Amino acid sequence: xxxxxxxxxxxxxxxxxxxxxxxxxxxxxxxxxxxxxxxxxxxxxxxxxxxxxxxxxxxxxxxxxxxxxxxxxxxxxxxxxxxxxxxxxxxxxxxxxxxxxxxxxxxxxxxxxxxxxxxxxxxxxxxxxxxxxxxxxxxxxxxxxxxxxxxxxxxxxxxxxxxxxxxxxxxxxxxxxxxxxxxxxxxxxxxxxxxxxxxxxxxxxxxxxxxxxxxxxxxxxxxxxxxxxxxxxxxxxxxxxxxxxxxxxxxxxxxxxxxxxxxxxxxxxxxxxxxxx
Amino acid sequence: xxxxxxxxxxxxxxxxxxxxxxxxxxxxxxxxxxxxxxxxxxxxxxxxxxxxxxxxxxxxxxxxxxxxxxxxxxxxxxxxxxxxxxxxxxxxxxxxxxxxxxxxxxxxxxxxxxxxxxxxxxxxxxxxxxxxxxxxxxxxxxxxxxxxxxxxxxxxxxxxxxxxxxxxxxxxxxxxxxxxxxxxxxxxxxxxxxxxxxxxxxxxxxxxxxxxxxxxxxxxxxxxxxxxxxxxxxxxxxxxxxxxxxxxxxxxxxxxxxxxxxxxxxxxxxxxxxxxxxxxxxxxxxxxxxxxxxxxx
Amino acid sequence: xxxxxxxxxxxxxxxxxxxxxxxxxxxxxxxxxxxxxxxxxxxxxxxxxxxxxxxxxxxxxxxxxxxxxxxxxxxxxxxxxxxxxxxxxxxxxxxxxxxxxxxxxxxxxxxxxxxxxxxxxxxxxxxxxxxxxxxxxxxxxxxxxxxxxxxxxxxxxxxxxxxxxxxxxxxxxxxxxxxxxxxxxxxxxxxxxxxxxxxxxxxxxxxxxxxxxxxxxxxxxxxxxxxxxxxxxxxxxxxxxxxxxxxxx
Numbered sequence: 167x168x169x170x171x172x173x174x175x176x177x178x179x180x181x182x183x184x185x186x187x188x189x190x191x192x193x194x195x196x197x198x199x200x201x202x203x204x205x206x207x208x209x210x211x212x213x214x215x216x217x218x219x220x221x222x223x224x225x226x227x228x229x230x231x232x233x234x235x236x237x238x239x240x241x242x243x244x245x246x247x248x249x250x251x252x253x254x255x256x257x258x259x260x261x262x263x264x265x266x267x268x269x270x271x272x273x274x275x276x277x278x279x280x281x282x283x284x285x286x287x288x289x290x291x292x293x294x295x296x297x298x299x300x301x302x303x304x305x306x307x308x309x310x311x312x313x314x315x316x317x318x319x320x321x322x323x324x325x326x327x328x329x330x331x332x333x334x335x336x337x338x339x340x341x342x343x344x345x346x347x348x349x350x351x352x353x354x355x356x357x358x359x360x361x362x363x364x365x366x367x368x369x370x371x372x373x374x375x376x377x378x379x380x381x382x383x384x385x386x387x388x389x390x391x392x393x394x395x396x397x398x399x400x401x402x403x404x405x406x407x408x409x410x411x412x413x414x415x416x417x418x419x420x421x422x423x424x425x426x427x428x429x430x431x432x433x434x435x436x437x438x439x440x441x442x443x
Numbered sequence: 444x445x446x447x448x449x450x451x452x453x454x455x456x457x458x459x460x461x462x463x464x465x466x467x468x469x470x471x472x473x474x475x476x477x478x479x480x481x482x483x484x485x486x487x488x489x490x491x492x493x494x495x496x497x498x499x500x501x502x503x504x505x506x507x508x509x510x511x512x513x514x515x516x517x518x519x520x521x522x523x524x525x526x527x528x529x530x531x532x533x534x535x536x537x538x539x540x541x542x543x544x545x546x547x548x549x550x551x552x553x554x555x556x557x558x559x560x561x562x563x564x565x566x567x568x569x570x571x572x573x574x575x576x577x578x579x580x581x582x583x584x585x586x587x588x589x590x591x592x593x594x595x596x597x598x599x600x601x602x603x604x605x606x607x608x609x610x611x612x613x614x615x616x617x618x619x620x621x622x623x624x625x626x627x628x629x630x631x632x633x634x635x636x637x638x639x640x641x642x643x644x645x646x647x648x649x650x651x652x653x654x655x656x657x658x659x660x661x662x663x664x665x666x667x668x669x670x671x672x673x674x675x676x677x678x679x680x681x682x683x684x685x686x687x688x689x690x691x692x693x694x695x696x697x698x699x700x701x702x703x704x705x706x707x708x709x710x711x712x713x714x715x716x717x718x719x720x721x722x723x724x725x726x727x728x729x730x731x732x733x734x735x736x737x738x739x740x
Numbered sequence: 741x742x743x744x745x746x747x748x749x750x751x752x753x754x755x756x757x758x759x760x761x762x763x764x765x766x767x768x769x770x771x772x773x774x775x776x777x778x779x780x781x782x783x784x785x786x787x788x789x790x791x792x793x794x795x796x797x798x799x800x801x802x803x804x805x806x807x808x809x810x811x812x813x814x815x816x817x818x819x820x821x822x823x824x825x826x827x828x829x830x831x832x833x834x835x836x837x838x839x840x841x842x843x844x845x846x847x848x849x850x851x852x853x854x855x856x857x858x859x860x861x862x863x864x865x866x867x868x869x870x871x872x873x874x875x876x877x878x879x880x881x882x883x884x885x886x887x888x889x890x891x892x893x894x895x896x897x898x899x900x901x902x903x904x905x906x907x908x909x910x911x912x913x914x915x916x917x918x919x920x921x922x923x924x925x926x927x928x929x930x931x932x933x934x935x936x937x938x939x940x941x942x943x944x945x946x947x948x949x950x951x952x953x954x955x956x957x958x959x960x961x962x963x964x965x966x967x968x969x970x971x972x973x974x975x976x977x978x979x980x981x982x983x984x985x986x987x988x989x
Contacts, residue, residue, distance in 0.1 A: 181514055182514060280546060284546070284547060284550075288688070288689075288690070292691055292692040370563070377685075386694060387692040387693065388687075388692055388693045388694070388695060389687075390687055391669070391687050391698060393684055393685040393686075394683070394684045395557075395682075396674070396683055397681060397682050398679065398680075398682070399682060399702070399706055402699075406695065485820075485866065485867055486785060486867065487821065487822060488819045491819070498772075498773055502866065504817065504819030504820075506819055506824045525818060527828045529815065529862070530791070530860075531772065531775065531778070531790075531791035532774065534862075537813055537862070538813070538830075579818075579819075579824055581817065581818045581819045583817050585864065586773075737780075738768060738771050738780035738789065739766055739768050
């Protein structure tokens with residue numbers, strides 16, 4: 167583990183205290199979900215638009231204990247490049263808050279940040295009308311305040327909202343869902359501990375895996391489909407159908423949030439007009 | 444990837460070819476280009492392989508080191524993938540230019556090896572909680588002619604087959620320290636079980652159809668492709684990872700059919716690779732000296 | 741002294757060579773199709789790949805209106821050395837090597853022929869066993885020839901060292917580099933007897949310099965004839981379709 171020299175120097179060899187608790191003795195199989203949900207039950211989602219004043223567009227999203235905040239900055243000319251690109255660019259930067267999750271080294275988190283940023287960029291690119299801002303780039307900053315599973319999905323959902331909030335031209339609403347596979351069970355929207363079990367680096371006989379899909383709702387286009395684990399091809403078909411049907415539920419929530427935002431805006435504007443009259 | 448400039452007319456030509464199921468080099472949509480494989484060509488490494496898939500050239504070297512297992516997984520060894528995009532492949536890779544591509548490939552590879560069923564890290568453990576083997580899988584991309592994922596995964600599998608881990612003959616516990624003695628005999632070594640090690644297949648969407656093994660030119664014509672990781676176990680194929688690349692998107696049906704295409708290609712490829720590796724070993728004996736062709740041919 | 745062991749009483753070195761012998765050199769031109777020129781060179785266990793791109797237009801800022809810019813990059817595969825390297829390039833040693841290569845190659849290329857252009861030379865060391873710089877220069881020469889870039893003449897490099905305090909050794913291997921004394925690396929233009937680059941790793945008495953240098957230059961001369969042969973063979977092979985093969989013979 168890398169140590170910050172400016173902090174108080176600890177002993178050279180240290181052991182994380184978690185190792186002595188029973189948390190490490192995770193069950194290889196899951197019986198009941200810890201939070202009492204059914205297998206196909208999504209966690210509560212809370213959405214708020216326009217949370218940061220400096221950014222052009224921003225959104226905050228909670229999925230259970232997973233919390234992300236996304237800001238979209240104004241488009242700017244692509245810096246340091248030799249040739250002009252016909253399409254606009256998107257730059258995603260995902261950062262974990264230092265307190266976002268437990269028991270992961272900073273190196274591990276850094277690598278995670280990088281690969282999540284790349285995945286996020288890839289899933290957002292097809293949703294944005296890039297031809298509308300030739301030679302410009304949009305910076306999207308994602309800050310993960312707390313990681314309790316399904317981070318990529320939360321980030322995609324939130325970034326989609328923030329882009330819309332920022333008035334960036336888009337083809338469609340983008341939504342994303344995560345499912346975990348454990349034996350015959352398919353768990354919707356897994357938490358961090360469920361994700362760990364489903365990733366199954368200690369699972370040697372049953373099917374297991376994590377699937378994340380992002381989709382443009384009305385075009386029925388998949389912009390990102392990501393799976394790790396060990397599943398049979400037949401299971402993959404089943405999951406892909408399942409995950410897309412569940413995606414529609416998220417889209418409803420997203421739409422509702424957007425309508426709400428517009429309504430508020432209209433009311434506010436109406437009040438202002440009244441006041442000026 | 445390699446920057447190839449194609450005019451619109453050339454792109455249309457490739458597109459029409461794919462539609463007709465007759466690609467520029469005469470292949471059908473399900474055909475691979477010829478491959479050359481040679482193992483054991485880097486003498487400083489524990490295992491190595493060089494794969495040439497038409498124009499794509501990959502060199503893999505595997506080094507082994509003794510390490511301490513992570514406190515979270517005390518009974519497991521470690522494996523680390525590192526990809527270096529050599530500037531020899533294209534001047535764009537000079538300095539740090541190839542890092543993004545390298546990151547993407549090594550991430551995908553690491554994810555498809557993550558499952559305990561795909562690659563059993565317990566076999567790399569020497570003494571739980573004390574000592575384990577760490578495998579450094581270092582991949583050098585010397586030339587890109589398209590289809591890097593497939594070529595890299597095949598070369599890594601071949602190099603793992605070639606890897607020889609020295610046998611531990613004795614372990615002494617001296618206070619808290621472990622004293623390992625390794626066999627001096629270079630032929631006395633452990634091999635890695637490679638049957639279930641996954642391989643990756645890229646399925647590239649060009650126009651409305653999907654092709655396997657895209658050349659660099661074909662990659663230019665495609666907006667999206669999907670990489671499928673497939674592992675064989677008990678005569679069944681399992682998906683270890685699915686990863687989408689490119690800026691475009693897929694329709695759900697296209698996605699499903701391309702995963703199917705990738706799966707069938709991977710099964711065949713895996714079979715052929717194992718045959719080729721066994722053949723090479725039979726021909727030269729298990730540890731027999733053989734002449735190294737390397738780049739001289 | 742470890743120095744004593746470099747040469748046995750019978751006059752043989754650790755790998756069985758005599759003091760004035762080179763390691764086996766094998767090389768091939770045109771190993772890759774994408775670069776404009778490429779070459780592979782083995783000098784004993786040191787194995788090097790070189791690729792040349794260009795001449796192409798130089799980027800605006802760097803452009804020089806009187807001569808070509810020679811841009812080099814030296815990198816080593818992480819598995820090339822006995823101990824695994826952490827990164828292939830960007831460390832001090834490879835940066836230094838890059839500058840040395842640049843200097844050497846500029847001496848050989850007819851730079852005035854390609855104004856406002858740039859030539860990229862990329863070196864990849866696949867296996868390192870001493871004399872990395874020399875193998876890189878030799879491979880780069882072949883790659884430049886393969887790319888059809890005008891050279892004044894071959895540029896060849898060779899190392900030499902001093903064993904037992906007075907016997908010069910030619911073409912030092914890694915083991916000798918580590919256990920032995922000073923290593924002198926020389927890059928020369930053998931036909932005109934010019935020295936393009938010279939570097940020494942340790943000190944020895946000035947009196948020894950002439951004979952060590954002489955050995956290194958002799959090595960360069962021999963390497964040149966090997967490279968020349970390889971180039972001629974390659975040309976015969978490439979041209980055999982148009983019936984040059986018979987003429988070359």
